Amino acid sequence: MLKYDSFYFQCPHCQAWLEGRNLKAELVNEAILYSDGKVLNDNYITTPQKMIMCPSCGHIFWVENPVEPFITFEKPDADVYSWNTWRFFGISFSDNKGKMALVNHYKTFLKKSHYEPKKEIYLRRFLWWAYNDLHRNHQHVRLKYLLNGFMSFGVWHCNRKMILEGEKLFLKNHKDFTENLKRLLALLEKHPEEQIDLELPEIYRELRQFDKAKELLDQVGSRTHFTNEMLRHSKWKDPRVFMVTG
Numbered sequence: 001m002l003k004y005d006s007f008y009f010q011c012p013h014c015q016a017w018l019e020g021r022n023l024k025a026e027l028v029n030e031a032i033l034y035s036d037g038k039v040l041n042d043n044y045i046t047t048p049q050k051m052i053m054c055p056s057c058g059h060i061f062w063v064e065n066p067v068e069p070f071i072t073f074e075k076p077d078a079d080v081y082s083w084n085t086w087r088f089f090g091i092s093f094s095d096n097k098g099k100m101a102l103v104n105h106y107k108t109f110l111k112k113s114h115y116e117p118k119k120e121i122y123l124r125r126f127l128w129w130a131y132n133d134l135h136r137n138h139q140h141v142r143l144k145y146l147l148n149g150f151m152s153f154g155v156w157h158c159n160r161k162m163i164l165e166g167e168k169l170f171l172k173n174h175k176d177f178t179e180n181l182k183r184l185l186a187l188l189e190k191h192p193e194e195q196i197d198l199e200l201p202e203i204y205r206e207l208r209q210f211d212k213a214k215e216l217l218d219q220v221g222s223r224t225h226f227t228n229e230m231l232r233h234s235k236w237k238d239p240r241v242f243m244v245t246g
């Protein structure tokens, strides 16, 4: 059963048709939530991609509200670029090279031009997540994941190698990671309406400001699994992104 509905829209520059995908809301409860706010459903990121680079002409445009009349749900009688050709700029994530390519795309976009705060927040949040993708499932390197029978030795070994390499790349780029996160933090503090739930304590935690993270978490009224886990990781002085539920 397909977990998404297709929609179609045109590049405003060359009029090429692109296929977009909307996850079906009723199936989103199988999602994996990470501490940085990224949500995956069956490996699909649930946050819509707002900045698109046309696979035909390279024109960059924003899709703020994917609603009619800008989009149509009827397949046009023309060639259509499939979702995979433009999603995350056509990058494949099967290795760390692809993950670094995504990081570099966002860095280039941010360098190239000046954006209004909402758009800069969007780009910096996606850059943050792209850096975290380098070591996102770090818990999978543990032997426990092999012994639990979640994956075969071959898959586990290969995956482990990729995550450990990713961790090295993450540490190598840590200065840029920190600079981006500090800028994102400043923007979100100025524009609280753009904040995602628990985003600020998470940013402080990942910036290794564990006391500030704990202080903010202590102010959250009702304790949830998410806040408890974040508190635990802050107490351990662990700044790495982690899986909250999945």
Ligand SMILES: [Zn+2]
Pocket (backbone or CB within 6 Å): 011, 012, 013, 014, 015, 016, 054, 055, 056, 057, 058, 059
């Ligand atoms: Zn185009």
